[in-house]
Amino acid sequence: MGSQQQQPELAPVGWVESPLRDLAAAPKQGDEGAPNAWLVLDESLLAALNGLAVGDRLLVLTWLDRARRDVLEVFPRGDRSRSPLGVFATRSPDRPNPIGLHRAEVLAIEGNRVQVSELEAVDGTPVLDLKPVLSEDVGER
Amino acid sequence: MGSQQQQPELAPVGWVESPLRDLAAAPKQGDEGAPNAWLVLDESLLAALNGLAVGDRLLVLTWLDRARRDVLEVFPRGDRSRSPLGVFATRSPDRPNPIGLHRAEVLAIEGNRVQVSELEAVDGTPVLDLKPVLSEDVGER
Secondary structure (H helix, E strand, O other), X not given: OOOOOOXXXXXXXXXXXXXXXXXXXXXXXXXXXXXXXXEEEOHHHHHHHOOOOOOOEEEEEEEOOOOOOOOOEEOHHHOOOOOOEEHHHOOOOOOOOOEEEEEEEEEEEEOOEEEEOOOOOOOOOEEEEEEEOOOOOOOOO | OOOOOOOOEOOOOEEEEOOOOOHHHOOOOHHHXXXXXXXXEOHHHHHHHOOOOOOOEEEEEXXXXXXXXXXXXXXXXXXXXXXXXXXXXXXXXXXXXXXXXXXXXXXXXXXXXXXXXXXXXXXXXXXXXXXXXXXXXXXXX
């Protein structure tokens, strides 16, 4: 694929600071009662937050470091009475590249710390990226 | 962060096969005329596609291997008459972890090949993950 290609090696940009410490207690999706959390970014990346504002809607990408990467099929929501589904047809954290995708709203910004609403990621989860939500993401054309 | 933590090393699950070969010709977003493309997945991951169907709405995660990872601020859409913004407030491909997030619809599935609509990623781009779109992603509660 050409000499320009980089190795896809991730460098976390920060981590999640959350009261959520127990994986078993984590809700399956953020709209089921996840707590607010802080994203603590590396101080060297402060300029990358320029323009971000309270009220902005974000997609927070995380590295789900406790997930299993060798799982290809899962029982949706852990229900073994249902047929297993391929992980690419589900939002299971277990998948070849366990990248978490969380929709959240910016509640506060304090230097390199960004508070976001209802984040279903446990304390210490590495943060990979923040992206603003686009109208395209939500199906508006 | 505990002994359970894995190194966040990505393993691409496949690559993009697209008529789009020129970065300069790539549209900024998929709704501006990107072509349909095929996601060619590693054959060992076939089971991970189980349950995926034509018509499904997907989020395709890619590794934007030609992006610059040391850029923290950009001029939105390349317009230098505007103020620079931090990359976390934009969807610039240049960012510390250049993970592309593309919304697309499944048009066809042929074995380990998945055709998707309007993907703004050049031919050969590594694919990291496929996720179904959830109502939460589009703001439905």
